[in-house]
Amino acid sequence: MGTPATDGRSVRWDAHREERRRELIKATRRAIHRLGSDASMEDIAAKAGTSKSVFYRYFGDKAGLQKAVGKVVIGQMQESIAAARSTARTPREGLVNMVEAYLQMAETSPNVYLFVTSQSDGDSQQTGELSGFFESVAGMISEPLQEMLGGANPPFLGYWPTAAIGLVRTAGELWLKTPPAPSKPDHGAMAQQITTWLIDGVGAQISSQSPLVQ
Structure with missing residues (x-):
């Protein structure tokens, strides 16, 4: 009986992560538009109002962010x-x-x-x-x-x-x-x-x- 609840939480968490990822991509586009194509991860994160560690968690590194x-x-x-x-x-x-x-x-x-x-x-x-x-x-x-x-x-x-x-x-x-x-x-x-x-x-x-x- 516990499996459906666990699966439901997993689906909701995956959906949350995907939505958060889309938000970070949009924030990155806005930041790059204003800061320039060579902006650092730290500058992008600051412009997005979050920390650099959040971007690393979702994209791995700058190359991963660039690819996304x-x-x-x-x-x-x-x-x-x-x-x-x-x-x-x-x-x-x-x-x-x-x-x-x-x-x-x-x-x-x-x-x-x-x-x-x-x-x-x-x-x-x-x-x-x-x-x-x-x-x-x-x-x-x-x-x-x-x-x-x-x-x-x-x-x-x-x-x-x-x-x-x-x-x-x-x-x-x-x-x-x-x-x-x-x-x-x-x-x-x-x-x-x-x-x-x-x-x-x-x-x-x-x-x-x-x-x-x-």
Whole structure:
């Protein structure tokens, strides 16, 4: 008769721990947003109104905290990019929408973006999270390219999405780090420019009859 009560307490405790973990992740995002991507565990805990030992209890170390926050943020970015792709009416618009969604999410909090995309020393799990994210996005951006090519599958097709991700990420992160200035494009203009670079890169493979090159 004692087992159900014990199990019930265990379930409630697990639920409490999970809720507390979510609260700490949210608090970490707020702290990083204000303090910067290189904030220490002590600074994060102080900003969250708790002790450093609480964070170590739930996440093990800073790499564990980074991974936990990264899983949430990267998941949200992935959903946003997929949603942006689904609303597009043309392949080109699909690329613009996805690049803009990526830039807009990163711009919401550059500090949080840098916190979750910077690799912790020896943290292969964090690298895996990022690799999975960019591989997923590479798969999504290959779809508009295939539509542009009318279903053709030239040898370069397998390389282009990876190269495109490199361009989007490198240009996007440089844009993100550029100080505000009248000459700095907003995320919409930057997305249009990056998409133009991506399409020009495969322009020779697109029919001259395509509205993309007219």
